[in-house]
Amino acid sequence: MISVLEQRASQIHQDGNSPFAMDCEKHSVAGSVSQRACVFCGSRVVLYPVADALHLIHGPVGCAAYTWDIRGALSSGPQLHRMSFSTDLREKDVIYGGEPKLYQALVQLIDHYRPKAAFVYSTCIVGVIGDDVAAICRRVEAEKGLSVLPVHSEGFKGTKKDGYQAACTALFQLVGTGATDDISPLSLNILGDFNIAGETWLIRNYYERMGIQVVATITGDGRVDDIRRAHGAALNVVQCSGSMTHLARMMEDKYGIPSLRVSYFGLEDMSRALYEVADHFGDGQVQQRAEELVRDEVAAILPDLRRYKKVLSGKRAAIYTGGAFKAFSLVRSLRTLGMKTVLAGSQTGNREDYRLLRELCDEDTILVDDTNPLELAKFVQEKEVDLLIGGVKERPIAYKLGIGFCDHNHERKIGLAGFEGLRQFAREVHSTVMSPVWRLVPRRRRQLAASQANSLSTENLRPSCAGECSACDLPHCNIPAGQEILL
Amino acid sequence: MTTKTADSVSGPFVATRNACKLCTPLGACLAFAGVEGARTILHGSQGCATYIRRYMISHFKEPVDIASSNFSEHATIFGGRDNLRAGLANVTRQYQPEVIGIATTCLAETIGEDVGMYLHEIRNHPSPDDPAIPPVVHVGTPSYCGTHAEGYLATVHALVSQLAEGGSHHEHINVFPNMFSPADLRYLKEICADFGLPLTLLPDYSDTLDGPTWEEYQLIPQGGTPLAAVRRTGQARSSIEFTCVHGEKASAGEWLEERFGVPNHRLPVPIGIQASDALFDVLGSICGSETPARHAAERGRLIDSLIDGHKYLFERRAVVFGEEDLVAGIVGLLGELGVDPVLCASGGDSGRLRSAIARMVPDRADRIQVRQATDFADLEELAGDLKPDILIGNSKGYWLSRRLNVPLVRIGFPIHDRVGGARMLHVGYRGAQQLADRIVNTLLESIQEQSDEGYSYL
Numbered sequence: 007m008i009s010v011l012e013q014r015a016s017q018i019h020q021d022g023n024s025p026f027a028m029d030c031e032k033h034s035v036a037g038s039v040s041q042r043a044c045v046f047c048g049s050r051v052v053l054y055p056v057a058d059a060l061h062l063i064h065g066p067v068g069c070a071a072y073t074w075d076i077r078g079a080l081s082s083g084p085q086l087h088r089m090s091f092s093t094d095l096r097e098k099d100v101i102y103g104g105e106p107k108l109y110q111a112l113v114q115l116i117d118h119y120r121p122k123a124a125f126v127y128s129t130c131i132v133g134v135i136g137d138d139v140a141a142i143c144r145r146v147e148a149e150k151g152l153s154v155l156p157v158h159s160e161g162f163k164g165t166k167k168d169g170y171q172a173a174c175t176a177l178f179q180l181v182g183t184g185a186t187d188d189i190s191p192l193s194l195n196i197l198g199d200f201n202i203a204g205e206t207w208l209i210r211n212y213y214e215r216m217g218i219q220v221v222a223t224i225t226g227d228g229r230v231d232d233i234r235r236a237h238g239a240a241l242n243v244v245q246c247s248g249s250m251t252h253l254a255r256m257m258e259d260k261y262g263i264p265s266l267r268v269s270y271f272g273l274e275d276m277s278r279a280l281y282e283v284a285d286h287f288g289d290g291q292v293q294q295r296a297e298e299l300v301r302d303e304v305a306a307i308l309p310d311l312r313r314y315k316k317v318l319s320g321k322r323a324a325i326y327t328g329g330a331f332k333a334f335s336l337v338r339s340l341r342t343l344g345m346k347t348v349l350a351g352s353q354t355g356n357r358e359d360y361r362l363l364r365e366l367c368d369e370d371t372i373l374v375d376d377t378n379p380l381e382l383a384k385f386v387q388e389k390e391v392d393l394l395i396g397g398v399k400e401r402p403i404a405y406k407l408g409i410g411f412c413d414h415n416h417e418r419k420i421g422l423a424g425f426e427g428l429r430q431f432a433r434e435v436h437s438t439v440m441s442p443v444w445r446l447v448p449r450r451r452r453q454l455a456a457s458q459a460n461s462l463s464t465e466n467l468r469p470s471c472a473g474e475c476s477a478c479d480l481p482h483c484n485i486p487a488g489q490e491i492l493l
Numbered sequence: 494m495t496t497k498t499a500d501s502v503s504g505p506f507v508a509t510r511n512a513c514k515l516c517t518p519l520g521a522c523l524a525f526a527g528v529e530g531a532r533t534i535l536h537g538s539q540g541c542a543t544y545i546r547r548y549m550i551s552h553f554k555e556p557v558d559i560a561s562s563n564f565s566e567h568a569t570i571f572g573g574r575d576n577l578r579a580g581l582a583n584v585t586r587q588y589q590p591e592v593i594g595i596a597t598t599c600l601a602e603t604i605g606e607d608v609g610m611y612l613h614e615i616r617n618h619p620s621p622d623d624p625a626i627p628p629v630v631h632v633g634t635p636s637y638c639g640t641h642a643e644g645y646l647a648t649v650h651a652l653v654s655q656l657a658e659g660g661s662h663h664e665h666i667n668v669f670p671n672m673f674s675p676a677d678l679r680y681l682k683e684i685c686a687d688f689g690l691p692l693t694l695l696p697d698y699s700d701t702l703d704g705p706t707w708e709e710y711q712l713i714p715q716g717g718t719p720l721a722a723v724r725r726t727g728q729a730r731s732s733i734e735f736t737c738v739h740g741e742k743a744s745a746g747e748w749l750e751e752r753f754g755v756p757n758h759r760l761p762v763p764i765g766i767q768a769s770d771a772l773f774d775v776l777g778s779i780c781g782s783e784t785p786a787r788h789a790a791e792r793g794r795l796i797d798s799l800i801d802g803h804k805y806l807f808e809r810r811a812v813v814f815g816e817e818d819l820v821a822g823i824v825g826l827l828g829e830l831g832v833d834p835v836l837c838a839s840g841g842d843s844g845r846l847r848s849a850i851a852r853m854v855p856d857r858a859d860r861i862q863v864r865q866a867t868d869f870a871d872l873e874e875l876a877g878d879l880k881p882d883i884l885i886g887n888s889k890g891y892w893l894s895r896r897l898n899v900p901l902v903r904i905g906f907p908i909h910d911r912v913g914g915a916r917m918l919h920v921g922y923r924g925a926q927q928l929a930d931r932i933v934n935t936l937l938e939s940i941q942e943q944s945d946e947g948y949s950y951l
Contacts, residue, residue: 008710011583034539036563036576037583044540066599066636067509067840068516072544075511075892089870094509097637100603111508118506130538130600131637134569161538162564162600379558380587383710399547402556406707447706 008384011038018381019364019373028360030375033165039378041326041399042353044161046129047073048169051416052249053125053157053176055200056228057081060121062091064108064139065129069161070094078202078419082227086121095131104137112146112154122230123153125176133160153230155179166328167248167354174253177224177233181257184231186238192287193219195239195263197254198246199270201226203421209270212280212303212424216295218287224253237261241286243268243279248329248354270423271335271431273304273342303425311342314432319344321392321439326374326382326400327414330355330363336395336414337366343432348389351377379403390453392439408447410438510870511892513814514840516636519545520644521596522559523672525630527696528652529717530591534560534580536573536608537598552907552914553675553702556714560584564600573601577611582623588712592720595631596648602635628720630655640841642816645672646736646743649695653745656720657727659753665691666779667726667755669734669745671762671818672906675703675915680923687785688776693722693729695745703915727753731779733772735762737852738817738845761853763920764822764928765829766795768853772921791922798926799830802933807831809936812876812893814886815905817841817849817865819919823885823904824861825853826925830932834861835879842866869893883935888914900935904928 010018016029034040046063050073053061063070070092081087093111095104108126116124124146128139140156147154155176159169194213199206206226213220222228222236242254242265254265266286268279277300284296323345327333330352337347347367351374352359360373367373372385383403386394394404397415404411412434414422422431444450518535522545525533535542542561549557560583562568562576577595584593595608608631615626632651634644649669668681678699685692700716726732732746732755741747746757763772769792773784784792809832813823817839824834837850842865851858862879864871873893876884884890884901888910894901908914918924937951 008712009587011587013583033565034561034563035579035583037534037560037580038587039542039546039558039560040539040563041543042539043543044538047540047543062508066516067512067514067640068518068541068544068599068636070509071512071515072548074889076547090511092509092512093507094512095637097635100599100635100637107507111506114506115508115510130564130569130598131603134600134603161540162569163566165539378587379556380710380712387710397547398550399543402550402554403710405554406556407710408706449706449708 008380010381010384011035014038014378014381017375018377019360026361026364028357028373028375030360031354031356032376034376039380040353040376041378041397042376043166045163045166045169045172046127046159046161048166048249049127049157049159049173049176050169051077051200052170052173052225054087055079055081055225056123056125056230056233057087058084058122058229059087060091060115060119060124061087061089061127062093062112062115062124063127063129064093064104064132064137065095066131067092067094069127069129077200077416079200079226079416080204081201082207083229086119089119091115100131100135103135104132105142108137108139108142109146112142113150116146116150116152121152123155123180125155125157127157127159129159130161133163153180153183165354170249171252174250174256177253178256180230180233182234182237182261184234186235189221189235189238190219191240192217192289192292193221193239194241194243194283195221195236196223196226197242197244197265198250199223199226199423200246200416202416202423203419205270205421205423205427208421208424208426212299213283215299216280216284216292217289218283218292224250237263239263241266241283243283245270245331246329247331267331269331269335270427271332272339272428273425274338275335276424276428277304307425307429310429311432314436315342315344317440318432318436321345322348322389323393323395324349324382324386324389324391325351326377326394326396327352328354328397330359332414333363334366337363339428339431342428343435345393345435347371348391349374349385351375383407393435408444408450410435410441410444412438506870509840509868511868511889512840513838513868513872513889515548515641517634517639517641517644517647518596518598518636519548520641520646520672521594521632521634521648522549522557523641523698524645524648524652524696525594525596526557526701527698527717528592528594528723529719530713531594531717532558532560532584532588532590532713533594533596534562534577534584535596535598536562536577536606537564537600539563541598548907549702551909554912554915555702555704557702558588569600569604572604573606574611574614577608578615578620578623581615581626581629582620585624585626590627590713592627593629594648595629596634596644597632598634599636602633608633628656640816642672642818642841643739643743646739646745649745650743650748652695652723653726654748654752656723657749657753658724659727661728662730662755663691663725663728665693665725665729667729667732667746667749668692668694669732670694670696671735672816673920674906674917675699676918677920677924680918680921684773684788684921685776687788688780688782690776690780693726694718695723695726727755729755731755732757733760733775734758735760736818737761737821737849738841738843740843761825761849762818762822764819765826765853765925766792766922767829768822768825769921769925788922791926795922795926795929799929802929803831805933805936805940808833809882810835810880812836812838812872812879812881812884812886812899814838814872814884814890817843817846819905821846821849821853822919823928824850826928828854828857830929832883832932833857835881836862836864836872836876838864838867838872840866840868873897882939883932885932900939902928902931902935
């Protein structure tokens with residue numbers, strides 16, 4: 007029997023009838039197997055996609071080894087970000103200090119790889135042994151003539167969110183150092199998309215089709231020189247607000263650039279993002295292009311969505327994400343597919359996030375903040391879910407119980423953003439929820455026997471079946487701007 | 494700068510570029526995962542536990558729950574005593590473990606945490622609100638000393654030295670494997686059973702990291718070496734352990750011999766025929782019997798199959814990388830196949846890789862380039878000029894394989910880009926059979942792919 011730790015109880019909302027009061031933004035409970043990582047992780051994930059920068063991790067080897075080439079963030083050019091550089095501190099360095107090694111390592115790597123800038127990440131013990139990383143960075147910057155930016159990401163100094171802030175602080179040092187004269191008044195920066203499986207390219211393409219110039223993508227397919235001139239853009243469009251709001255706020259304070267918070271996952275959120283950007287500029291042509299774009303893109307994927315919805319309707323899903331904003335989009339996307347979210351949670355959500363999530367979900371949906379494997383297992387069992395959406399660390403929880411799984415983390419290699427991404431998402435969900443493999447799993451055999459009937463037949467989902475499904479209850483694809491896409 | 498041994502004059506880079514090693518606590522987590530009813534706490538920041546979990550889950554594709562004492566800035570300044578106490582209590586409440594393993598991280602070691610003293614205090618002054626803590630084994634695994642391989646061995650040593658009890662010697666033997674796969678561990682148990690030898694295999698994650706699906710979620714996966722069996726390691730008739738690069742100080746077998754007079758046999762990892770023979774000989778000598786017929790038959794079929802493949806293998810050039818013991822073991826196998834290991838590399842830095850290799854292939858050791866404390870970027874720069882036909886190592890070598898356009902035979906840990914890493918056999922005659930088949934077939938495939946004709950009959 008799985009029990010919930012007393013200290014964790016306030017971070018779980020289970021009872022639809024009780025008043026909503028959920029604790030969050032707390033340090034993880036010692037001994038609870040939190041799915042969170044650390045400050046360093048937060049910085050590393052945000053900065054990783056800057057492809058022409060050198061990323062040097064100052065500390066013992068683990069932090070660099072575990073983050074080597076695990077993320078699906080693509081680059082259209084340089085691949086330097088995929089190299090894992092570590093000062094690999096040894097005992098002697100810990101005793102006598104790691105500064106000489108850091109200096110030598112930086113100089114050599116810069117000479118060899120000729121990056122456009124360098125990020126130097128401090129890990130736990132660097133803060134403790136007292137290396138003056140900022141001083142070394144300044145020295146190398148002066149000697150080598152490129153930006154060498156310290157990232158204060160000692161693991162113990164808070165949570166992943168603090169790591170996001172440290173990364174934003176480092177990025178902000180680049181912003182404002184490039185030329186902006188050729189930037190259109192119809193321009194924006196894409197913040198908080200990391201180009202997993204090319205998602206930033208997709209989104210960039212949407213904006214460009216609307217007639218908007220994309221100045222910098224921060225940090226998906228990121229380039230140092232683009233970030234330098236990001237202050238010339240008229241708008242910051244922020245996805246993954248947990249990681250990038252800090253940068254947007256600093257840019258607003260210093261350069262007066264307004265920002266919009268968006269999500270690119272799911273029909274409604276993706277459309278809303280484009281409409282809100284178009285409305286922000288208030289340009290009739292841009293608004294019209296946005297409408298056309300949404301109409302065309304939705305029309306292209308609707309036939310597939312209808313087919314998937316037909317078989318997925320009524321299935322039950324659990325969602326556990328890093329940031330809460332993604333969870334909103336997933337609840338809506340699942341609804342698009344006729345699925346019900348019975349558990350939703352995040353590693354780093356805040357009170358307002360959970361209040362919104364509460365409104366968005368059903369009365370009896372369980373909400374969890376900074377949960378652990380046992381709690382997740384407990385609830386997915388109790389709620390008899392067909393699908394768990396999370397990252398690699400959550401995957402075995404689902405598989406051990408014979409439950410389908412969809413990876414929605416940054417390690418995935420499949421694009422799930424944008425309209426095309428929703429089709430991919432539906433295909434992903436379908437391919438796991440409807441797999442015949444569950445029929446072999448003892449635990450699921452009972453459950454599935456009940457709902458057998460037609461649901462296990464995948465015959466009508468062959469890609470060759472491109473026609474309209476008569477049983478479709480999805481709306482017509484001609485969605486006027488501003489109108490919610492109700493399904 | 495990383496200490497370079499006389500053997501290694503690898504690249505001039507001060508930084509490690511694409512590490513060919515992992516950090517010390519990972520080895521501890523792997524070893525603790527092989528103890529029945531055990532849960533692990535990493536004493537340090539949350540990220541260490543999460544990263545290591547992710548890394549192990551991606552290989553084993555099984556739940557790997559590792560708790561953290563979750564250091565904050567406060568704990569870093571004032572010490573992690575309260576965090577450790579809370580961590581122990583919460584792990585006990587949630588998982589009801591039979592034993593808890595604590596491994597330190599670089600942060601805890603750097604600030605000088607005395608885990609032994611904390612445990613003493615927690616035992617002697619339990620908080621009335623906290624549950625009774627099960628037996629605890631702790632190991633110091635600062636990641637600035639050694640690699641995951643050292644962390645693994647240190648943890649086996651800690652388990653034995655903190656739990657083993659003396660007494661009159663019984664029939665059973667201890668086997669202390671190296672970082673083998675679950676399939677390897679199952680096979681070792683089968684071999685010992687066929688010799689009729691009662692066995693304590695420590696650690697044994699063959700079930701905990703490679704099990705069936707569950708009717709109900711398990712707090713701790715079933716399987717592993719029972720605590721009572723770990724205690725009885727001091728009463729065994731013999732120990733066998735597999736390493737030729739790690740010193741006696743880190744050795745559980747040596748410790749038991751010195752402390753309780755359990756004779757220890759230090760063998761190379763049993764990869765390849767000769768190294769497997771050495772294992773079967775020792776087992777035979779312990780119980781005074783011949784190699785069981787079905788294993789002798791397996792050996793016979795293995796040799797027969799090597800003849801089938803020998804022409805495709807002779808003087809083919811291999812680059813081998815990974816943990817030092819594993820590399821030495823593979824070199825032994827390659828020596829039997831006629832393959833030339835032109836470059837042997839490890840991120841480990843024991844200073845003994847060359848001598849271990851010389852022990853496996855005395856007649857050709859001087860022709861092999863050996864690199865310790867190296868990384869994948871160094872390897873790439875070296876390997877290109879050597880014109881290898883095949884790479885043998887974990888899946889982190891895929892980059893190398895892709896850039897050099899040389900096929901990779903995946904072995905060891907981690908295998909992150911294929912399924913079945915846990916089911917891969919390396920040791921004994923059966924492991925040699927699987928490895929030899931995979932190596933030959935990989936070479937055949939590349940001959941076929943490079944051929945203009947594309948014969949289906951080779």
